[in-house]
Structure formats: C-alpha cells, structure tokens
Amino acid sequence: MTGHNLAMALRVAYLTLxxxxxxxxxxxxVTADQFVVMAALAEENALSQRELADRxxxxxxxxxxxxxxxxxxxxxxxxxxxxxRRVWCVSLTPGGRRVFRKIWRRTETLREELLARMSxxxxxxxxxxxxxxxxxx
Amino acid sequence: MTGHNLAMALRVAYLTLxxxxxxxxxxxxVTADQFVVMAALAEENALSQRELADRxxxxxxxxxxxxxxxxxxxxxxxxxxxxxRRVWCVSLTPGGRRVFRKIWRRTETLREELLARMSxxxxxxxxxxxxxxxxxx
DNA sequence: TATTGTTATACTCTATAACTATA
DNA sequence: TATAGTTATAGAGTATAACAATA
Numbered sequence: 001m002t003g004h005n006l007a008m009a010l011r012v013a014y015l016t017l018x019x020x021x022x023x024x025x026x027x028x029x030v031t032a033d034q035f036v037v038m039a040a041l042a043e044e045n046a047l048s049q050r051e052l053a054d055r056x057x058x059x060x061x062x063x064x065x066x067x068x069x070x071x072x073x074x075x076x077x078x079x080x081x082x083x084x085r086r087v088w089c090v091s092l093t094p095g096g097r098r099v100f101r102k103i104w105r106r107t108e109t110l111r112e113e114l115l116a117r118m119s120x121x122x123x124x125x126x127x128x129x130x131x132x133x134x135x136x137x
Numbered sequence: 138m139t140g141h142n143l144a145m146a147l148r149v150a151y152l153t154l155x156x157x158x159x160x161x162x163x164x165x166x167v168t169a170d171q172f173v174v175m176a177a178l179a180e181e182n183a184l185s186q187r188e189l190a191d192r193x194x195x196x197x198x199x200x201x202x203x204x205x206x207x208x209x210x211x212x213x214x215x216x217x218x219x220x221x222r223r224v225w226c227v228s229l230t231p232g233g234r235r236v237f238r239k240i241w242r243r244t245e246t247l248r249e250e251l252l253a254r255m256s257x258x259x260x261x262x263x264x265x266x267x268x269x270x271x272x273x274x
Numbered sequence: 275t276a277t278t279g280t281t282a283t284a285c286t287c288t289a290t291a292a293c294t295a296t297a
Numbered sequence: 298t299a300t301a302g303t304t305a306t307a308g309a310g311t312a313t314a315a316c317a318a319t320a
Contacts, residue, residue: 001257
C-alpha cells in the first residue's frame, strides 16, 4: 500500500462525501461548502472571518465569497466586533439556524454511515491520524 | 467523536493535501486535479474518458474539461478506440510522461509524510476503511 | 435502448495581488 | 509592522441539460 494509494483513497472518500452532501443541501439553496461554514457557526455562535477560514480550511478570499453568498440569502449576518474594529463577527440568522437544522437532520444518515463500520475507539484513532496528517503536511 | 468530526477531519486532511500538491505541481503549469488524471494514465497507459472519470472521482463533463486543458498543453493525446468508435483512448504524450515523472519525484516527500506515522498494516487498514466509506455512501 | 462523448451554459470555489483600516 | 478584511480579477472545477454518434 503506497502513499499514492492512501492519497487517492482520501480523495475519493472526500469527494464522494462532498457530492452526497451537496445533493442533500441543494434543495435549500446551499452548497456543501456553505453548509460547512454554517456548521462552524452553529457550534460557536459567532466567529471572525479569519477563524472561519481556519476552521473550514478555506482561503480568506474564498471564505469571504462564501459568507457574502450566505449573507445574500439572509442565512448569516455580520456585526462589528465590540473591541477590534477590524473584525466582523459572523453569525447565523434565525432563518439560517433553521435551515441549518433542517439540513443537519437530513444529513444525519450520511454521518451515521461514516461511523457504522468502526468501533468508537477506531473512529477516535482514525480522526487522530487524519489530524496528524494535516499537521504533518 | 462524532460523524461530523470525522467528516471535518477528512475534509481538512484532503484539502490540505490538495493545496500542498497544487503548490508542487504549479511550476509545470499543471493543477493537482490534472496531476491526478496524469497519474491514472501513467499507471494504465491508456484509458477512456469514462474510465478516467471513474478513477478520479470526477463527473464526465468535468473530466473532459481537464483532458482538454491537458491536451492543449500537449501533455495528453486522444486517439480513437480500435473497436468502439464512441470511445477516445486518452494517453500521456512523451512530454506529458516526462512532466509527470518530474512532478512525481517532487511530491515524493509529501507521500512519504502520509505514511510516516503508521505501520504498513495500519496503512492498509486505513485505506480499506476509506474505501468502505466510499462504497457505503 | 443504453452508452460515450460533446456542446452550451452557469455558478461556485479558488487564489493572487494590491489595497484600506485598524491594532 | 502585523493583522482583518476588501476589491478586482482570472481560472479551474462542478454539474445540468440537450444533443449526436455508436453499440
């Protein structure tokens, strides 16, 4: 088993997951990538664009483009940071939170499929390995 | 550890790998995605667009766009299939093969990093899990 | 009828570079 | 000086739908 085999398996797994997610989010006018942004906001309530870019593994310009699209649909809002006037606080609107929860429920089965074949210890080990890869490269 | 944690770890790992690869292929005028197509052709000598789309986890229209870009740079060529006249046989040109090998060597370290933290049994198990995910979803 | 590939089209993601403003 | 974000711009990947040619 080579590094290329591993890289390809990673690619195919991610892209397949991404496509499946896209198919489940599309009805709400949201892409899989935008859903990832919404999920980060659902966890943290409000984040700066910089923090969002870090968490979603997106470039700051790319992240801004996604936030603008979400803002146009009134799924997120931006408010000035109380202390640092360079920063926007991005958060889900009530409508955005509602749509997020709807998509979250619809993608539940997909997430369960991801876990279905492994013990919880194996999942922990697996995620830990993925994070080590990311840190290493 | 949740399914969402796993999905995010998969995303971040893949996108990081993709970016690192892009940085190493760019000097030759090739994207990471195009490099994946070239790698499939390097293994198999010649493939139909359909087979290429399957192996690289790309849509047939997307795949065609990538092949056209590679063809414009004279890195791949298309010849008619000897028996099935619907099919193009896509293959690397001598120049394409040379560029592929150059990039392959340059990305060697990256692939080694992927394997560095695991025993060869663990790598096999890991890839097997990734493939099971893909098949399951 | 099913499959391979093409065309036309539109949108999203991606990212570089130069910029403003704030810290 | 460094950081957060913006603007302009360009390209690449993504995918749908309608289509032609061939099996």
